[in-house]
Amino acid sequence: MRVLVIGSGLGGLLSAACLLRAGHEVDVFERLPITGGRFTNIEYKGFQLSTGALHMIPHGPTGPLGTLLRYLGSDVQIVRADPMATIRTPIEKDSTDYTHGFQDIDFHDFGKRFSLLNKIKLTVLITTTRIFPPKKGSMADWCSKNLKDDWALRIADSFCGWALSLRAKDVPAAEVFEIIENMYRYSGSGIPLGGCKGVIDTLIDVITSCGGKIHTSSEVSRIIIEDKKAVGIVTDDGKEHRGDIVISDIGHIETSRLYDANMATEDMEKYLTSIKELKPSAGVKICLSSNEPLIGHAGVLLTPYARRINGINEVTNIDPSLAPPGKHLTMAHQCVEWENLNRLKDEIDLGLSDLAEIFAGKDYEVLLIQSYSGEWPVNRASSGTDPTNKTPFEGLYIVGDGAKGKGGIEVDGIALGVRNAIKDILNQKNQSID
Template sequence: MKVLVIGAGLGGLLIAAWLSKEGHEVAVFERLPITGGRFTNIEYKGFQLSTGALHMIPHGPTGPLGTLLRDIGAAVKIIRADPMAVIRVPIEKNTTDYVHGYQDIDFHDFRKRFSLINKIKLAILITTTRIFPPKKGSMEEWCSKHLKEDWAIRIADSFCGWALSLRAKDVPAAEVFEIIENMYRYSGSGVPLGGCKGITDALVDVIYSSGGTIQTSSEVSRIIIEDQKAVGIIANGKEYRGNIVISDTGHIETSRLYDTNALDVDTEKYLTSIKELKPSAGVKICLSSQESLIGHAGTLLTPYARRVNGINEVTNIDPSLAPSGKHLTMAHQCVEWEKLDRLEEEIDLGLKDLSEIFAGRDYEILLIQSYSGEWPVNRSSSGTDLTNRTPIEGLYVVGDGAKGKGGIEVDGIALGVRNAMKDIRNYGIQSID
């Protein structure tokens, strides 16, 4: 098959590498002058800062992304973080003042801060939700209904904010439980050597070595649809024909590339559903320090902060991501949709959080990055992801706009790519027949 891929972000590169490796003729078109999109590095003052996602693989070397990279043959090494995550809490319970002291507890020990009755309840609920997951309601609603404790909402907000760039009120409880199940299934996070760019560069190598092509600075302006079937694209004014088209730009942006008025009436439900999709937004604050600020490469969750949800210090595993003798620390905070017009205020609150979390420590603010609109954290907020299929025959969507169920960050993208490959293989067999 001849495959045309729109976008050289992680999702586009993953599926392009996989299909190239299987012997298909693959051409990738990327509007930016670089590959990787929101999953590569930019050099700044000698630091390797990520363009989007943190230099962190949520499920480490044995998760969906790590496994897929090995299957494809990408030369990437992911080092497991130990501990997976810790939670920073004030020494005095129910106090929000970090200046008067804090302690770090292991993520697995978050239950210890519940009342005795809630510890018992939680043990029962964790077991029952595996068998009977919640059918409706947000994670915040689930916590309020079953636990009725401030700590439950705080830890849910912190985890969802770091992992999904959403408040607990904006994530279906069923999705959160699936994500937590995956966390324990795959044994925790890891750091890829070379950061995000180490992964995307390895995928580029696989594509080229397997005979595929990548055109950067090549913007796709149109997907060519004939008889309800994707048969090609127009990029930089030139027409390219293929058997299938795969888009790494999300369902919304992909739909803007073809004439929806020419489609049959069965697509109305799909077009309505994509209008309801909301990209998740966030802010990342990059710090430089001489000494390690958190002392490990796992995630530091901050449920008592005003805005910061989680912090990673990846140089404890890969020192090459910073100049010699320096550490790179990245703090992430979600930005609620209704607060996007007050972004500077949100950033100021995040900076104030960091000054209290790291009170008495020396660090420098390297760069503040915001993600929303056409450059979001996720093109579809978790729990609202559509499948990789579209109403157009031979047109598929991959990336953070079409993650697999329970998919978190880049591991969710890998799950979505696996799902897409199943459909594409079936379609390829049918189209050849």
């Protein structure tokens, strides 16, 4: 079978490698001169910054992505961060910011800050929600209904902001509890050696050694549909490429612009209406350089009392090669709410003043401020809203951050989605994955 992949982001490359391993012929078409989409490195002033992601794999070497990479024969090393996360809290109990000093507590001790009543409630809730996960409402609704505690909502906002680039009010509680379940299942985050590009390079090795082809600077301008089936693509040089399967890594909405959506059927209209409602998540990443470590470990520092910054990591504590010798690379992430996108510069200024308080007395330099929204977002489908990998057309599948698997954070969600799509494709051919 011949497979055509649109986009060489993580989802596209994972799909290509899976199908090559299963013995199929694969061509990947990438619009840009570089591969990796929003999951690779860009060099800036000697630092290995990234095109998007924060050089981190949410569930580390044993999570969905780590497992899939090993299965594919990638030899990237993913080093587990220890501690997984710390939480910066104001030193004065009634203070709501970091200006009077702070202390960092281990993530696993977050329950200790609750009142006695809420501590008891939490113990009960941890067990009951695992058996009966909430079906309706947002994570913020769940917190205010069950815990009525400012601390609970702050932790939820900080965690959802860091992991999903969303406020707790914009994430279904069911999705958060699925994520928590995955944290029990797969454990915490890890840093791929070489950063995001460390992963991408090994995937490209797998693809080329299996005879797959990657065409960079080659934009797909059209998907050819015949009898409600995807049968090929046209590249911007006018060349037609025929195939049995088309996999698109550019999300449901952008993909729908590549075919004639006027072939009106009831299924098609329903699909187009549902994907129009998708909202990509937005966020800002502020990259910092310092001589001394600002955090001191490679896990996440959650900052629930900052105005905008949700969490920060310092990957050079595991992989010093991501910065020039003697330097550290620290990356802060802040979620940007949809209604604040029109005042993005003010949002960035709030993030910068947060950092001045979080790292008060420390010496650092702002390297680059990177923002993501709209058609180049944090996630094409905000977590908890992902459609499936299927489209109304036979042979046309969507992978990547616009079609993540349930309960999957960021790139682990992409791996879960790819797995689902590949399973479906191979099932049709009576093949199986794993």
